[in-house]
Amino acid sequence: MKSRRIDKMELRDRLYRRRYLLPNAVTVANMFCGFLCMIYAASDRFEKAAVAIGLAILLDGLDGRVARKLNATSKFGGEFDSFSDFISFGIAPAVLMYHWCFRVMADEFGVLVNFVFVICAASRLARFNLSEENLASFEGLPTPGAAGVIAAIVNFLPHPEPGVILIGAGAALVLALAYLMVSTESFLSIKEVKITRMQLQTRLLVALLIALLWYNSQVGFVVLAALYLMAMPIKRYLEKRSVRLTVRKAA
Numbered sequence: 001m002k003s004r005r006i007d008k009m010e011l012r013d014r015l016y017r018r019r020y021l022l023p024n025a026v027t028v029a030n031m032f033c034g035f036l037c038m039i040y041a042a043s044d045r046f047e048k049a050a051v052a053i054g055l056a057i058l059l060d061g062l063d064g065r066v067a068r069k070l071n072a073t074s075k076f077g078g079e080f081d082s083f084s085d086f087i088s089f090g091i092a093p094a095v096l097m098y099h100w101c102f103r104v105m106a107d108e109f110g111v112l113v114n115f116v117f118v119i120c121a122a123s124r125l126a127r128f129n130l131s132e133e134n135l136a137s138f139e140g141l142p143t144p145g146a147a148g149v150i151a152a153i154v155n156f157l158p159h160p161e162p163g164v165i166l167i168g169a170g171a172a173l174v175l176a177l178a179y180l181m182v183s184t185e186s187f188l189s190i191k192e193v194k195i196t197r198m199q200l201q202t203r204l205l206v207a208l209l210i211a212l213l214w215y216n217s218q219v220g221f222v223v224l225a226a227l228y229l230m231a232m233p234i235k236r237y238l239e240k241r242s243v244r245l246t247v248r249k250a251a
Contacts, residue, residue, distance in 0.1 A: 020077065023066045026062050027059075027080050029059050033056035036048075046155075049154065053147050053151035061190075082125050086143075093151070097154075097170060097174055100158075105164075109167070127182075137187060137189050142187060145187060148224075151221070152225040209223065
């Protein structure tokens with residue numbers, strides 16, 4: 001009996017010491033999705049490349065929560081996660097946009113435009129690592145958000161007709177996202193978002209969005225990306241409107 005108890009204690013002790021492996025495994029899966037996106041993009045399988053970025057975004061939101069749940073946060077884990085994010089949300093979306101939009105008619109131009117995106121993504125991640133954590137909002141568009149916008153658009157229109165309009169629109173999109181990543185604009189943080197804390201109107205909006213994603217995922221993801229980009233401006237407008245109404249009532 002004693003030996004069995006000792007064996008169980010040893011097993012628990014080993015599992016506890018190795019608890020860091022699980023969040024790091026999630027981070028590796030995130031990195032793999034970014035790598036997979038680049039492989040798919042190079043072979044013109046753009047729908048699968050977009051899905052790979054979507055999976056990477058889900059995994060990125062999971063590894064930190066797993067680490068905190070297991071009390072397995074570490075400096076190595078944070079740096080490893082940042083490097084993984086650079087691959088999945090910095091390099092992979094740029095490679096995807098290059099193959100999807102620029103490779104056929106604007107090869108060199110596409111390389112330069114998408115390299116700007118890579119630089120801004122690296123700068124955004126470096127700034128995030130040096131900043132104090134804010135659960136309510138981010139300063140600058142998060143790299144998963146920028147990658148998600150690209151993935152949503154590519155998923156909506158996986159095989160567009162090559163032309164000047166596509167190149168111009170693609171360049172404008174990439175450069176706009178690059179600018180937003182290094183800007184000081186506030187963007188919504190969904191790290192601590194919980195359904196139970198949402199107001200009824202917000203819950204209804206979430207339910208409608210889920211229904212749209214189920215019915216037509218291509219349109220749904222574009223709407224989701226647009227809502228994320230507009231969330232903070234809408235929030236600021238509603239807050240100002242609420243203040244004005246309060247002042248009027250008080251007067």
